[in-house]
Every structure is written in structure tokens, then in C-alpha cells.
Amino acid sequence: MAGGKNKGRGKSSSVTPKKSNKTMAVGSKAAKDGQSSSSISYLVPILVVIGAILYKSQYGSSDEIAQSLNTTDPTAGHRKMKVPVGWQDGFYTIEDVVTVPSTHATLYPNGGNGPGETITIESDKDFLDLGRVYNDMGQIVQSRTHFKNGASLYLGPTRAGTHFQWPAVALGHRRPVSGVYGGDGKQVELETLTEPTENAASSEPRVFYVHNFLSAAEADEFVKFSTAPENPYKMAPSTGGTHKAWNQGGDGAVLTTRTSENAFDITTKQSFDVKKRAFRLLRMNGYQENMADGIQILRYKVGQAYVAHHDYFPTHQSKDFNWDPLSGGSNRFATIFLYLSDVSYGGQTVFPNCEKLSAEKSPELVERLGESPSASELKEFVSNAGLMEGSWEDNLIHKCYEKFAVPPRRGDAILFYSQRPDGLLDTNSLHGACPILNGTKWGANLWVWNACRYSQCSEDPMLPSEELTPALKAPFPGGS
Known part of the structure; x- marks a missing residue:
């Protein structure tokens, strides 16, 4: 049959994260020695608000996630993306396949046509910057712990009116x-x-x-x-x-x-x-x-x-x-x-x-x-x-x-x-x-x-x- 296999030796590139210009205060010293218990009670609603902000940063919208994950910490990939309302069962990865976030993969265009490109993913923000990506099973990959190092990933559609297409992977696959x-x-x-x-x-x-x-x-x-x-x-x-x-x-x-x-x-x-x-x-x-x-x-x-x-x-x-x-x-x-x-x-x-x-x-x-x-x-x-x-x-x-x-x-x-x-x-x-x-x-x-x-x-x-x-x-x- 005409045409070769989709997968070949990929090109190498690195996704370099932008330097963060935003920090988030997650706590402070509650009170000085000798502060009265009535003064401490005023901190309760403040701590509740801080907790809500932290929860939203982990489970909020995609833009909020992208901001909160602006980090180069390679161990931060355990954070999961929120499953959008209306997603069907099976459309997305739901289980970790590794405990330490993966840092590199081979990235193919939608459908897998053409050579793959070896990319480095140093942070969760790097991963999010790729946009929607899929695995060989046609599932949307939610985080860096949902694929193994060296795995094949496929870019999703990038223009209105185009859609995901199944990659061939290999004849008879x-x-x-x-x-x-x-x-x-x-x-x-x-x-x-x-x-x-x-x-x-x-x-x-x-x-x-x-x-x-x-x-x-x-x-x-x-x-x-x-x-x-x-x-x-x-x-x-x-x-x-x-x-x-x-x-x-x-x-x-x-x-x-x-x-x-x-x-x-x-x-x-x-x-x-x-x-x-x-x-x-x-x-x-x-x-x-x-x-x-x-x-x-x-x-x-x-x-x-x-x-x-x-x-x-x-x-x-x-x-x-x-x-x-x-x-x-x-x-x-x-x-x-x-x-x-x-x-x-x-x-x-x-x-x-x-x-x-x-x-x-x-x-x-x-x-x-x-x-x-x-x-x-x-x-x-x-x-x-x-x-x-x-x-x-x-x-x-x-x-x-x-x-x-x-x-x-x-x-x-x-x-x-x-x-x-x-x-x-x-x-x-x-x-x-x-x-x-x-x-x-x-x-x-x-x-x-x-x-x-x-x-x-x-x-x-x-x-x-x-x-x-x-x-x-x-x-x-x-x-x-």
C-alpha cells in the first residue's frame, strides 16, 4: 500500500516556560504572642476565603488553572484538570499512569500524519500551552501524570470546523x-x-x-x-x-x-x-x-x-x-x-x-x-x-x-x-x-x-x- 508508517524519528524541541511574575500568598503568621482568642476569631473568615481561592485555583476554569500552574517545579504535575461539564465518559484520561510528572513526549499533528516532534515539557504550564492533546486511545490527556515519558501525543483541532481524527498508529493496530x-x-x-x-x-x-x-x-x-x-x-x-x-x-x-x-x-x-x-x-x-x-x-x-x-x-x-x-x-x-x-x-x-x-x-x-x-x-x-x-x-x-x-x-x-x-x-x-x-x-x-x-x-x-x-x-x- 502507498505511504509509510506514521511514526518516525521525531525532531527535537523544547517548550520553554515563561518566567512567572505572579505569586500567591497562601498563609501568614496568625497572631503575635499574647494575642487574645477573640482576635484570632477574626482570622477564620479570612482563612475560609484563602481556602476557597486555593480550591478554585486547582479546580477552576482552564485560564485560572493555567495561571495557578505557572511554575517550573517538575513535581507539580499531580494537579488534575477539571473535567468540563458535559464531557462523555471515555473522552478523557481519568487515571494516573505515572507518579512523577512526565517531562517529554513525541508530539504529532492531528491524525498523526507526518513526523513527530520530540518535545520537553518542564511544567504544567508548558503542558497547558500545548492546547488540547490526545493519546493513542483517542482520549484527551488531562495532566502530565496521565502519560509516560516518550509517549505519543496528538494535537487536537485548532480551527473552528475541524475535529479530532483518529491516528493510524500502525497497520492492523x-x-x-x-x-x-x-x-x-x-x-x-x-x-x-x-x-x-x-x-x-x-x-x-x-x-x-x-x-x-x-x-x-x-x-x-x-x-x-x-x-x-x-x-x-x-x-x-x-x-x-x-x-x-x-x-x-x-x-x-x-x-x-x-x-x-x-x-x-x-x-x-x-x-x-x-x-x-x-x-x-x-x-x-x-x-x-x-x-x-x-x-x-x-x-x-x-x-x-x-x-x-x-x-x-x-x-x-x-x-x-x-x-x-x-x-x-x-x-x-x-x-x-x-x-x-x-x-x-x-x-x-x-x-x-x-x-x-x-x-x-x-x-x-x-x-x-x-x-x-x-x-x-x-x-x-x-x-x-x-x-x-x-x-x-x-x-x-x-x-x-x-x-x-x-x-x-x-x-x-x-x-x-x-x-x-x-x-x-x-x-x-x-x-x-x-x-x-x-x-x-x-x-x-x-x-x-x-x-x-x-x-x-x-x-x-x-x-x-x-x-x-x-x-x-x-x-x-x-x-x-
Whole structure:
């Protein structure tokens, strides 16, 4: 696969703390010898006030913490940052991993693209000056006792409309996602499938396999609701058209390059629960309905497929909305594609701009993702599926076995980003739905935007990122 591992030998730098020009009096001699007990009683309210000030300095706002921790004392890192109101369980580190505050780490940009930089962190103020930083587990690191010396840290988003992106770490790297569980209570796990790099033109897309995202019961319920009479957007031939949504009078033209059927779930409690789960997986704190499309449920029968495409809209899609995240606009940020059934043959999600995974790189992944059939077997599959030789479906199916592709497995999902960490739309996120060669494939699209989606902004549609809530609007101060 194109691109190397994210981690390499880092550059070295030192974060030098500024000299403190502020001191805090924390006590004084209470009284001279012979002072009366009545005089001492006057000190009680003063001591209470001093105690309140000290408490606030340790547990107050980020700015207050930064001021109170303006010290070069390397043992001061035991002080913990206050957990902001509304933070979700699992979003942040909560336990010490060392007793003596750490003093150096390797710092990577958001998403881990590019080489790391070795930094020295001599004080808590130095740590806070980094802004929000994450660990490999996608958790916000709260203090210097929450990581070991030499650990990898990742900068958070620095501009409104950009968000945290999971670092690849290494091909095949698998980690539990703290605070995120499927409908059956199993912890969701994230597995790295590609190796994105800092070069936008040649980088692989950022793709992860998501284990245990749905329970079997949840998968079955989506399938059932897609054809239910009470669903106003029940199963029908898949359509193409404009950026307008299913409930906004969008173009209903049936696509010749998408031969599946689709439905939408925009009303059930389960659909909202699953979308909230998606926000937690993406580490986007504070679910917002206007940042997510309705869940699109898909049915592919034998021979049906969807040509390679992007999930994001072109920046020139329409003049009544800013579609460019680089200039404060909004577009589809990430896709979580849910697999609602198993498929015997075909039905993979293929990324034609990404080279096929080799056994030399990851034999375990190759074995699990499946070996390619022989040329004669593939020809027989195509014939049995009723696909015409030379058709777009025939051309696509060859890509499905020549390029990087992920087979469906019920209850799991894949996560891929349509934007790079800086907000640039990622052309290499091009993907398609491979033709079904046997059986029926059920799946669902869950799209999350980087800000309010088209027609759902309450203020200026040219500046969607300005409407983000404080919990979702970068930049963030250190320790919050």
C-alpha cells in the first residue's frame, strides 16, 4: 500500500516556560504572642476565603488553572484538570499512569500524519500551552501524570470546523474505544486498515474497521424498519440528484450507476441512539442532530452495485451554502458504513485509489479480508450474476479484487473520513459498493458533517462553522 508508517524519528524541541511574575500568598503568621482568642476569631473568615481561592485555583476554569500552574517545579504535575461539564465518559484520561510528572513526549499533528516532534515539557504550564492533546486511545490527556515519558501525543483541532481524527498508529493496530459500546454491551474496537500520510495528493484514505458497532438485534431492526408500512421513507429504488435531502424535495432520478434500493430511518429511537454512538466514536462531544443526515438503509441484490464516488459534495454544489470546510463551510466529514448482513461473495466496500493490502504487510488482515478468486472463478461469478462484459459493474468488480476492499460482516462497520485533518476534502476517499455475486447485502450509511449541514443552519449559511457549540468548536484551551 502507498505511504509509510506514521511514526518516525521525531525532531527535537523544547517548550520553554515563561518566567512567572505572579505569586500567591497562601498563609501568614496568625497572631503575635499574647494575642487574645477573640482576635484570632477574626482570622477564620479570612482563612475560609484563602481556602476557597486555593480550591478554585486547582479546580477552576482552564485560564485560572493555567495561571495557578505557572511554575517550573517538575513535581507539580499531580494537579488534575477539571473535567468540563458535559464531557462523555471515555473522552478523557481519568487515571494516573505515572507518579512523577512526565517531562517529554513525541508530539504529532492531528491524525498523526507526518513526523513527530520530540518535545520537553518542564511544567504544567508548558503542558497547558500545548492546547488540547490526545493519546493513542483517542482520549484527551488531562495532566502530565496521565502519560509516560516518550509517549505519543496528538494535537487536537485548532480551527473552528475541524475535529479530532483518529491516528493510524500502525497497520492492523487494534484498540478498544473507551466509553463506546454496541447495543449488546460489547465494547467497540477500532482497527487501522490504511496508512495515511501528510501528502494529500498521494496519501491513502483514512480507513478503520469498527468491531462490535451494532448488535445483531439492531441490525435486524434497521432491516425490518426499512420496509415497514409506517416508515414514510421505506424501501424504493436508489436515487441520485441534488444536495437536497430526502425530506426537502431533492431530485428523485433513479441512478443507472447505483442499482440498489434504499430507505431512510429518521424517526426511530434506535436511529438516534446509533447516531449518538457515532459521535462518541468520532470523539465529537455533544451530539447535534443538524450535523448528521438521516440513516440511509441499503439493499443490494445479486448483480447490484454502486459505482466509485465521493460522499462529500463539490465545493461549487450550490451558491446558497458554503460547502468548503477550509473557508468555514460545511460538508460531510466522516462516513460510518454499517454492515447489516453477511455476504457470501461480493459486496465489498472498495477504495480504488488505494493499493491492495499485501500479505507481506499484514498477513492477518489479508487472511481476514479474504483472498482474491482466480481469473476463471471471477469470470464465472460475473456470468452467474448476470453482469455484461465491459459494463461499469464488470469493470468495478475487477477493481474490487485488484484494489483495497473490505468485505461486509454483520454488526461491524467501517469508518472513513471525507476530509483531511485541516478540512481539505479528501479526493482519495473515493469508494464504491462492489456487485453482489451471491445472496443479498444489507447496509446503512451514517454521515456526519463538520458543522451544520445544508439547510439546517440557523444563522449565516456561508459560515456554518461559526454555529458550532463550545463543546465542538476549536480551538480548545489546554486540559479541556
